[in-house]
Amino acid sequence: GENVGLHLPTLSVQEGDNSIINCAYSNSASDYFIWYKQESGKGPQFIIDIRSNMDKRQGQRVTVLLNKTVKHLSLQIAATQPGDSAVYFCAENHFSGGYNKLIFGAGTRLAVHP
Amino acid sequence: SAVISQKPSRDICQRGTSLTIQCQVDSQVTMMFWYRxxxxxxxxxxxxxxxGSEATYESGFVIDKFPISRPNLTFSTLTVSNMSPEDSSIYLCSDKITGIGExxxxxxxxxxxx
Known part of the structure; x- marks a missing residue:
C-alpha cells in the first residue's frame, strides 16, 4: 500500500467486538461533521454524517455521537469485521471566505484481529 | 453521487519537473476541491x-506552486510545479453537490x- 495511516494512532480490536474511534474538532462554529473510511490505495469513502443540531445518528452497524460542549465526535462500529480495517478520519465543515470547506482530523487506524 | 476519475493514478517524477493531474467528474457539480x-x-x-475564475488557496499553498484550472463544471486540473521530494504525496480531487454536504x-x- 501507500503507507496510509503509518504514523497515525492505532486502535486494535478483536473481530466481533465493538470499536469506538474518537475525534476532537477545533471550531465551535462547525455545523456539520462526517466520518470517512480510507482503505489502502483508495480515496476516502463516506461512512456517516451528523449536523450540529443532533447529538446522535445511527447507520448500519455505525453510530456517530457529537458532544458540542467539549467539541468531541466519536464513531462506534458494532460487531467489528476484518473488512472494517482501515484508517478513519473525522471532518468538520468550516464556512470561511465565502465557502463551505471540509477540514480533516488527524485520523485513526483501525486494525481488526481474528 | 458523482463519480470522479483522476489521471495519472500514480507517477514517478524527477526533481525540478512539473506534473499536471486531471480530474473528471461524470456530472455537473457545484464545487471541486484539491487535497494533499x-x-x-x-x-x-x-x-x-x-x-471560470482563479482558485481559492488555503494558507500555505500558492498559485505559483499549485496552479489550478477549472474550465467547466465537470473538469479540473492541478499542477505540481518545480517538484521536490517533499511534494511526494497523494493528491486527491473531490467534489460536492450542495453547499453543506459530503x-x-x-x-x-x-x-x-x-
Missing amino acids: QQPGQSLTLIATANQ LFFGEGSRLTVL
Whole structure:
C-alpha cells in the first residue's frame, strides 16, 4: 500500500467486538461533521454524517455521537469485521471566505484481529 | 453521487519537473476541491477550484506552486510545479453537490519525486 495511516494512532480490536474511534474538532462554529473510511490505495469513502443540531445518528452497524460542549465526535462500529480495517478520519465543515470547506482530523487506524 | 476519475493514478517524477493531474467528474457539480495527503498523514485542503475564475488557496499553498484550472463544471486540473521530494504525496480531487454536504473523492494520484 501507500503507507496510509503509518504514523497515525492505532486502535486494535478483536473481530466481533465493538470499536469506538474518537475525534476532537477545533471550531465551535462547525455545523456539520462526517466520518470517512480510507482503505489502502483508495480515496476516502463516506461512512456517516451528523449536523450540529443532533447529538446522535445511527447507520448500519455505525453510530456517530457529537458532544458540542467539549467539541468531541466519536464513531462506534458494532460487531467489528476484518473488512472494517482501515484508517478513519473525522471532518468538520468550516464556512470561511465565502465557502463551505471540509477540514480533516488527524485520523485513526483501525486494525481488526481474528 | 458523482463519480470522479483522476489521471495519472500514480507517477514517478524527477526533481525540478512539473506534473499536471486531471480530474473528471461524470456530472455537473457545484464545487471541486484539491487535497494533499502526505505519507501516513491526514488530508490537507490545497484549494477550492472555481469554475471560470482563479482558485481559492488555503494558507500555505500558492498559485505559483499549485496552479489550478477549472474550465467547466465537470473538469479540473492541478499542477505540481518545480517538484521536490517533499511534494511526494497523494493528491486527491473531490467534489460536492450542495453547499453543506459530503465530499466525494477520487482514488487519488500518487506522486513520488526522486
